[in-house]
Amino acid sequence: xxxxxxxxxxxxxxxxxxxxxxxxxxxxxxxxxxxxxxxxxxxxxxxxxxxxxxxxxxxxxxxxxxxxxxxxxxxxxxxxxxxxxxxxxxxxxxxxxxxxxxxxxxxxxxxxxxxxxxxxxxxxxxxxxxxxxxxxxxxxxxxxxxxxxxxxxxxxxxxxxxxxxxxxxxxxxxxxxxxxxxxxxxxxxxxxxxxxxxxxxxxxxxxxxxxxxxxxxxxxxxxxxxxxxxxxxxxxxxxxxxxxxxxxxxxxxxxxxxxxxxxxxxxxxxxxxxxxxxxxxxxxxxxxxxxxxxxxxxxxxxx
Numbered sequence: 173x174x175x176x177x178x179x180x181x182x183x184x185x186x187x188x189x190x191x192x193x194x195x196x197x198x199x200x201x202x203x204x205x206x207x208x209x210x211x212x213x214x215x216x217x218x219x220x221x222x223x224x225x226x227x228x229x230x231x232x233x234x235x236x237x238x239x240x241x242x243x244x245x246x247x248x249x250x251x252x253x254x255x256x257x258x259x260x261x262x263x264x265x266x267x268x269x270x271x272x273x274x275x276x277x278x279x280x281x282x283x284x285x286x287x288x289x290x291x292x293x294x295x296x297x298x299x300x301x302x303x304x305x306x307x308x309x310x311x312x313x314x315x316x317x318x319x320x321x322x323x324x325x326x327x328x329x330x331x332x333x334x335x336x337x338x339x340x341x342x343x344x345x346x347x348x349x350x351x352x353x354x355x356x357x358x359x360x361x362x363x364x365x366x367x368x369x370x371x372x373x374x375x376x377x378x379x380x381x382x383x384x385x386x387x388x389x390x391x392x393x394x395x396x397x398x399x400x401x402x403x404x405x406x407x408x409x410x411x412x413x414x415x416x417x418x419x420x421x422x423x424x425x426x427x428x429x430x431x432x433x434x435x436x437x438x439x440x441x442x443x444x445x446x447x448x449x450x451x452x453x454x455x456x457x458x459x460x461x462x463x464x465x466x467x468x469x470x471x472x473x474x475x
Contacts, residue, residue, distance in 0.1 A: 179203070179212070188214040191241075194222040199251055199426035201227040204251070211256065216240040216267045225249065225280070226243045231256035240264055242293065243273035249301070252280030259284040259306065267313065278302050287311045288327075295434075297342045300325045300352070309356065312336040316344035321373065325352035332358045333377065337417060339363030350393065360399060362386060371395060381406055385424070390415060391432065401427055409447070410435065417441070425427060437461060446470055 175196040179186050181201045188195060195212075199202065203211045204250065211229035214221065219241040224250035229236040236254035237263045239246070248254065259282035261272055273295025281303045282288045288306040296317045300305040304310065309329040310319065316339060327333050333356030337347055344365035354360065355376035360369065361448060362382025368384070369379065371393035378397040381388065391411045398416045399408065405424035408417055411432045419440035421429050427441045432448035436455040443462040444454045453471035454463050463472050 173258065185209045186212045187219055188212065188221060188223075188241075190221075192220045194224070196224045197252075199225045199226040199249065203225070203227075203229045203231075205234065205379045210234050210238040211236040212238070214239045214241045214244070216264065217245045219248045219268065219271060221245075223247070225252045225254065227251075227445070228253045229255070233257050235259070235261040236284075237261070238263060238356060239274060239293075240267070241275060242268045243279045244274045245277075247277045248280040248282070250279045250302070254280070254282045254284075256284055256292055257286045259304070261287075261290045262293040262296050263290075266294060269294075273297060275299075278304065281305075288329075291315065291317050299326060302326075304328070307334050308329075308332045310334045311338070311345060312363065313338045314341070316337065316346035318347045320349045321352045321354060323351040323373070327354045329356035332356050332361050334360045336363040336367065336382065337361045338366070339365045339382070359395075362402060405417070 179197045181379040182203050185205055191438045208391045211231050220243045223246045236256040240263045241262050279301045282303045284306040286307055287292045288304040288309040292313045294315045298319045301322045304327045306328045307330045309327045315437040315438040321327050333354045342364050345364055347368045349370045350373045353374045359375045359377030361381045364383040366384035367386040371391045375395040378419055381402045383403045386406045389409040398418055401423050405426035407428045409430045421440055427442035430445045430447045437444050437457045439457055446452050446454050446466040451468040455473040456463050456475055457475050465472055
């Protein structure tokens with residue numbers, strides 16, 4: 173048997189104390205915590221809850237929503253507003269090893285002074301249809317995550333919009349799919365895990381891939397900034413000649429560009445593949461390159 177609890181308006185933190193239960197903050201309800209603490213808190217002992225936030229949560233110092241359990245489904249409604257030092261903090265830290273991850277569907281506004289979302293839990297899935305705005309909008313710690321920024325959605329930061337730099341486990345994998353807007357002084361900073369970044373929207377700010385063998389697919393998207401590779405062998409899929417790619421000399425030995433248009437390799441890139449069906453040219457650089465055409469009549473040049 174499942175139960176539903178209406179949280180209601182309050183001036184103290186609300187603590188979730190059951191599993192497999194639905195918790196609702198109504199559209200006209202608000203949680204306002206003047207002292208230190210969390211707006212809503214779920215301890216590590218609870219799991220598989222459905223949490224629907226349709227109203228407002230305002231916290232002076234702490235997290236609007238702190239989730240220490242796993243396998244929860246969280247939905248913030250279109251009229252929801254969450255403010256605090258941290259908007260949402262997933263803080264399981266593998267206390268429930270093997271449990272399914274949390275799923276967040278944000279349709280409202282999350283505005284925080286420090287971090288919009290902090291993820292310290294395995295297999296977290298975030299779908300943003302609304303607005304995330306903070307000093308650092310999304311921070312991934314320890315574990316990779318799946319983040320989809322949907323069309324018209326915004327992730328905006330004063331510093332780093334998405335910061336995965338604290339992820340040191342090379343076995344982890346993060347996936348970022350952007351159909352909206354991601355902007356920050358630095359848009360995305362990768363960690364030591366493998367990253368897949370698919371940009372079909374707008375990115376404003378630099379992208380720094382981390383230490384894994386990463387994939388950046390920028391087809392049908394725009395980026396105002398630099399895309400810099402990391403230490404391993406990275407792959408870039410592009411459909412524009414003016415995209416700004418950079419690899420350091422100490423980067424991988426098999427950094428690859430796949431292009432649907434004519435393209436010339438910059439320094440420290442090793443491989444170039446023409447993809448798609450358009451007639452195009454591929455030009456290498458001063459090192460030994462591996463250059464491939466597509467099925468059309470291509471011009472391939474080494475230097």
